[in-house]
Amino acid sequence: MTMALFQDSFWGEKNNGFDVLYHNMKHGQISTKELSDFIRERATIEEAYARSMTKLAKSASNFSQLGTFAPVWDVFKTSTEKLAICHLELVRKLQELIKEVQKYGEDQVKAHKKTKEEVATTLEAVQNIQSLSQALQKSKENYNNKSVDQERLRKEGATQREVDKAGVKTKKATESYKLYVEKYATAKSEFEQKMSETAQKFQDIEEAHIQNMKEMIHSYSRSIEETHLQIGEVHNEFVNNMENTTVENLIQKLAETKGTGKERPGPIEFEECNTAIVTEGAKPRKRKAFAIPGRRKDKDTDSTESTEAESVNVPQVDEEGFCIKPEINENDAKDSTFYSSSDSDDEDEPRRFHVEIKPVQPNNGNHQALSSIDELKATISNITLSPSTSRNSPGQLKRNSSSDELARSRLQASYNERVNSDLLSLDPLFGPPLDASSSAVSSSAVPLTARPTTPLASGTIVPPPRPSSRPKLSATKLAGITEIARPFSPPKNCNASPPPAPLARAESSSSLSSTASLSAANTPTVGTSRGPSPVSLGSQDSLPIAVAFTESVNAYFKGADPSKCIVKITGDMTVSFPSGIIKIFTNNPSPAVLSFRLKNTSKLEQVLPNQQLLFSDPSQSDSNSKDFWLNMQALTAYLRKMSEQNPAVSYYNVDILKYQVSSSGIQSTPLNLAVYWKCSPSTTDVRVDYRYNPEALPSRASLSSIQVLVPVDGGVTSMQSLPAALWNAEQNKALWKMSDVSEKSENEGSGSLRAKFELSEGPSNPATLAVQFFSEGHTLSGVEMELVGTGYRLSLTKKRFTTGRYMADC
Numbered sequence: 001m002t003m004a005l006f007q008d009s010f011w012g013e014k015n016n017g018f019d020v021l022y023h024n025m026k027h028g029q030i031s032t033k034e035l036s037d038f039i040r041e042r043a044t045i046e047e048a049y050a051r052s053m054t055k056l057a058k059s060a061s062n063f064s065q066l067g068t069f070a071p072v073w074d075v076f077k078t079s080t081e082k083l084a085i086c087h088l089e090l091v092r093k094l095q096e097l098i099k100e101v102q103k104y105g106e107d108q109v110k111a112h113k114k115t116k117e118e119v120a121t122t123l124e125a126v127q128n129i130q131s132l133s134q135a136l137q138k139s140k141e142n143y144n145n146k147s148v149d150q151e152r153l154r155k156e157g158a159t160q161r162e163v164d165k166a167g168v169k170t171k172k173a174t175e176s177y178k179l180y181v182e183k184y185a186t187a188k189s190e191f192e193q194k195m196s197e198t199a200q201k202f203q204d205i206e207e208a209h210i211q212n213m214k215e216m217i218h219s220y221s222r223s224i225e226e227t228h229l230q231i232g233e234v235h236n237e238f239v240n241n242m243e244n245t246t247v248e249n250l251i252q253k254l255a256e257t258k259g260t261g262k263e264r265p266g267p268i269e270f271e272e273c274n275t276a277i278v279t280e281g282a283k284p285r286k287r288k289a290f291a292i293p294g295r296r297k298d299k300d301t302d303s304t305e306s307t308e309a310e311s312v313n314v315p316q317v318d319e320e321g322f323c324i325k326p327e328i329n330e331n332d333a334k335d336s337t338f339y340s341s342s343d344s345d346d347e348d349e350p351r352r353f354h355v356e357i358k359p360v361q362p363n364n365g366n367h368q369a370l371s372s373i374d375e376l377k378a379t380i381s382n383i384t385l386s387p388s389t390s391r392n393s394p395g396q397l398k399r400n401s402s403s404d405e406l407a408r409s410r411l412q413a414s415y416n417e418r419v420n421s422d423l424l425s426l427d428p429l430f431g432p433p434l435d436a437s438s439s440a441v442s443s444s445a446v447p448l449t450a451r452p453t454t455p456l457a458s459g460t461i462v463p464p465p466r467p468s469s470r471p472k473l474s475a476t477k478l479a480g481i482t483e484i485a486r487p488f489s490p491p492k493n494c495n496a497s498p499p500p501a502p503l504a505r506a507e508s509s510s511s512l513s514s515t516a517s518l519s520a521a522n523t524p525t526v527g528t529s530r531g532p533s534p535v536s537l538g539s540q541d542s543l544p545i546a547v548a549f550t551e552s553v554n555a556y557f558k559g560a561d562p563s564k565c566i567v568k569i570t571g572d573m574t575v576s577f578p579s580g581i582i583k584i585f586t587n588n589p590s591p592a593v594l595s596f597r598l599k600n601t602s603k604l605e606q607v608l609p610n611q612q613l614l615f616s617d618p619s620q621s622d623s624n625s626k627d628f629w630l631n632m633q634a635l636t637a638y639l640r641k642m643s644e645q646n647p648a649v650s651y652y653n654v655d656i657l658k659y660q661v662s663s664s665g666i667q668s669t670p671l672n673l674a675v676y677w678k679c680s681p682s683t684t685d686v687r688v689d690y691r692y693n694p695e696a697l698p699s700r701a702s703l704s705s706i707q708v709l710v711p712v713d714g715g716v717t718s719m720q721s722l723p724a725a726l727w728n729a730e731q732n733k734a735l736w737k738m739s740d741v742s743e744k745s746e747n748e749g750s751g752s753l754r755a756k757f758e759l760s761e762g763p764s765n766p767a768t769l770a771v772q773f774f775s776e777g778h779t780l781s782g783v784e785m786e787l788v789g790t791g792y793r794l795s796l797t798k799k800r801f802t803t804g805r806y807m808a809d810c
Helices: 015-063 070-118 120-154 160-244 247-258 275-280 307-310 330-336 373-381 394-400 402-417 582-587 630-645
Strands: 527-530 542-557 567-576 593-598 606-611 612-615 625-630 651-661 672-677 683-692 703-711 716-722 726-728 733-741 750-759 769-776 783-787 792-809
Touching: 015 120, 015 160, 070 120, 070 160, 070 247, 120 160, 275 733, 402 593, 542 582, 542 651, 542 672, 567 582, 567 792, 582 630, 625 630, 630 651, 672 769, 672 792, 683 703, 683 733, 716 733, 733 750, 783 792
Parallel strands: 542 792
Antiparallel strands: 527 651, 542 567, 567 651, 593 625, 593 783, 606 651, 612 625, 672 683, 683 750, 703 733, 703 769, 716 750, 726 733, 769 792
């Protein structure tokens, strides 16, 4: 079929073709805008559908996890989540297409404006020929009228003067008519030439416009087709999974997970009673009731305990009325321990508890108990990252942990909220926390100030209570304290890894505070930053965001034995949004989905995303990376609420996720510690050995603002220290401060802190010391974040790790 040409179809008597073609060109802008609106509405529908599918997937987690059919819900949940991801991916593609259409619309407006300037001469030619056509018509009418009047006077026999006068008028009309005919011919030639060129220009514009619109529609249909293919693959996967989930597999899984054993009860034969043996060998029996270990059992009124049997268990007492500890063998001691299980006791033997009470001997540390390192390990091992702001369904809880672990984690989280405070203020022997910002401290007192704590400080190391006093160590044992060897376990690794590339920042304005903090508790879970105002944001710009990783290392050192070191490392990821982004999110019903990838996650034991704001794909197989994307509707509502509460701030910080880093004992501690005490009635010598551990740190990472706080009792009257320390007489604590420690420091970051204290009420009791430091620009986990997709740019990344509870004992 031959295509029609504008230059052959837009002429006519009134010469209106130019006006029709020009307005048709302007209608192309309306078509572009309407296409953009249509695609945006489709994206909104797809996003709503994806949210509904995500909600449906979560509801599948709440279904009963009991019974043989329970594993099938995991198949439903995974399939539904993948369908939601498919639709979210379509939303992302449609949003990119919307940007493409909008950009084309902007270019179209510019092209039309340029075309209008180019066809201005054609418009003048059109207006000229239209005006000449009207003038020519009037001239022609005037000429005809004058000729008729002259002929009428001649026929009526008018005077010669009147006939001559009419002839003059006729001549003038004739000349005017001929002149307009000539002008019209010239204007017509110019009009035809320019109109032909302009009509072809308009046709080229329309052809290009229709071609561009078809290409964008093709992209639209291709995106939907790809999504349908992905949905088909998900459906096929679902069908295959259901086919593989056979009746035999479900029955087998139930038998493996819930089975009670394969041994059937054995036969029992009748045995005659030998009354003679039973009478001779009878011994008292006491029925054992089911009870909680460690609880005192009430006397069983049904037990058959004889008076003679009771007399056997009467303990011997000394002259002061206290029990004398009976001699028992190892088996008896093992049965009597607090940690032994009542289920493993011999049913024929009554459970016995050996108790020995002695009078309290004041100022005698030899009879006071030390904290057990096993108790510390038991306490630290129970610490978990508890998601304080998210709520798990019953089904998720049943899958993730047993009921005992759930109760213990909840109890620990509740306890953390009650006792969550500074590193030093928790211990009754420690005073208020140190102020990191103080640089000038007098020799008589250390300035102390309170620091804010975070309401969501989970995973905090809380050591068990220490006895009120410590045993006094003999002088022979600690003689020559300055000559004691320092057996730090992990050997120094000389093969240092190459230094990481320096952090680059794309913008000068920082949305995250860089003030040094001595504790991870100083980082607010959700806060605002009053930094410089962000640049004005356009709806078509890549929106800037910033991210911060803050990690907290908690450690407990016992003497110089590396096997007794307990380590716990946790981290937080915070994303900062400029205040201007809220208006963009609010005005755009379908903002671009913010997606990111967490890299180097192989060292993370546990990752807890903010379930109110963050989605993730649980089926990811790469152990070294995890993909996440934000719930944009929930994020917009949350940021809007924050802006209503704090309208004057420039940035809003949002806690995105928490994580726990795997550790390997003392090798994971940035600063190894060992403490030695030598106590006598008149003096106390203390030495703290430290060593920078490059194995646990990124290359070239330095530890800054190191502070070591040592409580010393016994009535200290004077102190001599090397290097110089500060003594707080009110709190009875010695404080050492060091600017930083790294491999470039003296002795490659190794050294000792020594102090000698004169006492008036000695001897002193060895106490637990506390250490604080931080490092900017690095993390212990090495975790990284990168954006996935378009619409956002990472303007700043901040990293730091700090000490949580970093303690050492002798």
